[in-house]
Amino acid sequence: MAAKKGDWVRVHDTVLTPAQRAPQVPDDTKAVPLELWVKGIAESDAEIGETVEVVTLTGRKVSGELVEVFPTYSHSFGDYVPELHVISCQLRSILFGGDDNE
Numbered sequence: 001m002a003a004k005k006g007d008w009v010r011v012h013d014t015v016l017t018p019a020q021r022a023p024q025v026p027d028d029t030k031a032v033p034l035e036l037w038v039k040g041i042a043e044s045d046a047e048i049g050e051t052v053e054v055v056t057l058t059g060r061k062v063s064g065e066l067v068e069v070f071p072t073y074s075h076s077f078g079d080y081v082p083e084l085h086v087i088s089c090q091l092r093s094i095l096f097g098g099d100d101n102e
Contacts, residue, residue, distance in 0.1 A: 003042045003052065003069045010039045010071040011054055011064030038062050039071055 003009045016034040023030075040054030046066045053063040 001069045002047050003045065003066055005042055005044050007042045008039065008070055009042045009046075009052065009054060009066055010037065010068040011052060011062065012037050012067045013062070013064035036062070036064060037067075038064065042066075 013036045014033045015036050018031055018033055021030045021034065038054065038056060040056040040060075040062065043053040043055060043061075046052035048066055048069075050066055051063055052066045053061055055061055
């Protein structure tokens with residue numbers, strides 16, 4: 001999918017390679033690159049995989065590889081956990097159960 005100037009997009013860039021990481025960071029952190037993933041308005045037309053400059057909602061100009069056009073949120077709070085439901089009911093009873101729990 002191609003992005004047109006003015007489209008809401010997500011870009012990716014490698015800020016620091018593992019060799020460029022600070023010596024005081026933990027070894028597992030030093031072993032991977034520092035990456036930037038940012039959303040913004042495309043400043044020009046681009047294809048997925050091409051470099052494009054975007055303007056973020058805070059007004060910063062950032063360039064990176066175009067990875068997504070019109071990105072959406074895909075996070076969740078995970079699967080239903082029956083134990084948490086039981087704990088929730090118990091907690092509500094304790095907190096709001098009246099004089100019996102004073």
